[in-house]
Amino acid sequence: MWADVMKKIHLNIPPSKFQITSGVTTATICKDSGKIATSNCTDTYTEYFLKDTVPKDFCSGKHNK
Numbered sequence: 001m002w003a004d005v006m007k008k009i010h011l012n013i014p015p016s017k018f019q020i021t022s023g024v025t026t027a028t029i030c031k032d033s034g035k036i037a038t039s040n041c042t043d044t045y046t047e048y049f050l051k052d053t054v055p056k057d058f059c060s061g062k063h064n065k
Helices: 002-009
Strands: 024-030 044-050
Touching: none
Parallel strands: none
Antiparallel strands: 024 044
């Protein structure tokens, strides 16, 4: 339902690219631990953070599955 509403609202608006402001940064996060990913992490994603809120802990890459 939400997608249908948004499609109608944006019907005549040209597409634009998301602009990241100077107070925002990205970090690669391990999906298993939620910590900053390392080269040992195989399942990761990019997340956006306010610059002073980026997690400080790095993933060990040792996950129990």
